[in-house]
Amino acid sequence: MTTVFNVEYAAKKIIEAFPDSVAVVVKVAVVVNSNSLYQVAEFLKDTSGFEFDYLNNLTAVDYIDYFEVVYNLNSLEHNHSLVLKTRCYDRNRPVVPSVISLWRAADYQEREIYDLMGITFEGHPNLKRLLLWEGFMGHPLRRDYL
Amino acid sequence: MEKGSPRVEIGKPKNINPDELNVAEAARIIQLKESSQQPLPDPDNWLDEELKRNVLVTTVDAMLGWSRRYSTWPVNFGLACCAFEMIASASSRFDLSRFGMDIFRASPRQADLMIVAGTLTWKMAPVLRRIYDQMAEPKWVLAMGACAISGGTFRESYSVVPGVNRIVPVDVYVPGCPPRPEGLVYGITMIHEKESKSSVAEIRGHDQRHS
Numbered sequence: 001m002t003t004v005f006n007v008e009y010a011a012k013k014i015i016e017a018f019p020d021s022v023a024v025v026v027k028v029a030v031v032v033n034s035n036s037l038y039q040v041a042e043f044l045k046d047t048s049g050f051e052f053d054y055l056n057n058l059t060a061v062d063y064i065d066y067f068e069v070v071y072n073l074n075s076l077e078h079n080h081s082l083v084l085k086t087r088c089y090d091r092n093r094p095v096v097p098s099v100i101s102l103w104r105a106a107d108y109q110e111r112e113i114y115d116l117m118g119i120t121f122e123g124h125p126n127l128k129r130l131l132l133w134e135g136f137m138g139h140p141l142r143r144d145y146l
Numbered sequence: 147m148e149k150g151s152p153r154v155e156i157g158k159p160k161n162i163n164p165d166e167l168n169v170a171e172a173a174r175i176i177q178l179k180e181s182s183q184q185p186l187p188d189p190d191n192w193l194d195e196e197l198k199r200n201v202l203v204t205t206v207d208a209m210l211g212w213s214r215r216y217s218t219w220p221v222n223f224g225l226a227c228c229a230f231e232m233i234a235s236a237s238s239r240f241d242l243s244r245f246g247m248d249i250f251r252a253s254p255r256q257a258d259l260m261i262v263a264g265t266l267t268w269k270m271a272p273v274l275r276r277i278y279d280q281m282a283e284p285k286w287v288l289a290m291g292a293c294a295i296s297g298g299t300f301r302e303s304y305s306v307v308p309g310v311n312r313i314v315p316v317d318v319y320v321p322g323c324p325p326r327p328e329g330l331v332y333g334i335t336m337i338h339e340k341e342s343k344s345s346v347a348e349i350r351g352h353d354q355r356h357s
């Protein structure tokens with residue numbers, strides 16, 4: 001059985017490594033600032049004891065005040081899981097660093113989020129619409145679409 | 147033979163000259179040869195009656211309709227959940243082979259019937275149209291399920307075609323979400339009826355809007 005990694009402990013370790021990176025710790029997830037997301041992701045992937053080598057899922061939620069991008073991380077090594085989140089408040093130009101160089105699985109998922117939610121993933125090599133066609137107006141999974 | 151059972155003595159013919167046997171055999175052969183100079187007639191008089199009963203007069207239309215009806219090959223093409231019911235219809239329990247539809251053709255060039263099984267999105271629509279255009283005439287289209295008929299639950303969606311009849315002309319609609327294989331089989335028998343009623347002279351009224 002996959003065990004859930006202790007969120008408090010993970011947050012403490014992340015803050016030790018990168019002060020000012022963690023925005024808030026909620027019950028199930030560590031929410032980090034989007035500008036330090038890449039370093040934190042790299043840290044979680046490569047540090048022994050964490051070794052989150054597997055990106056299970058990558059999705060996004062529109063809370064109207066902000067977008068939240070959700071990373072479900074797993075470790076095949078230790079069989080534990082962690083939820084990492086980041087928020088972007090700029091509705092007109094939400095930007096999050098791409099994690100495709102850490103986990104290849106992020107490729108299509110980031111394109112899907114870009115397509116349906118309109119969040120730009122900086123550093124993605126091929127950020128095109130995935131499910132809709134080029135020239136489609138708007139991003140249909142946004143709460144204010146239509 | 148069981149062990150120890152008494153041996154059966156094969157009796158030899160006694161007091162018979164082998165030459166006499168040879169002469170007798172030769173006589174039989176010569177007699178048979180003389181009486182066999184003409185071939186025997188084949189026993190085919192039973193055919194006369196069968197032929198009398200089986201020469202039918204028909205039309206080219208009926209003949210073609212009949213053959214099309216019993217060899218309607220669908221194109222191998224599924225879009226969403228309905229496709230699984232289509233697959234089930236083709237496999238052993240429902241067994242579409244009963245209607246001469248054994249083979250789902252992987253190439254539209256060899257197919258007569260397109261079963262649009264599932265939700266059609268606008269991104270997929272050009273592909274559907276192309277596959278339809280690649281099929282050789284005469285061809286039939288069956289819209290399977292609520293999504294193919296009208297867009298179904300996704301009718302108001304930004305990405306779903308509200309009814310495949312906006313893309314290709316549809317011959318038979320099979321409602322359901324998804325339709326049971328029996329429903330699909332019933333729809334296919336209606337296609338068969340259409341096929342057997344169609345005429346060679348008739349040019350099927352397919353719209354040429356997109357092609």
Ligand code: SF4
Pocket residue numbers: 226227228229263264265290291292293294298322323324325
């Ligand atoms: S009609 Fe129902 S079962 Fe068929 S594709 Fe649509 S949602 Fe799926």
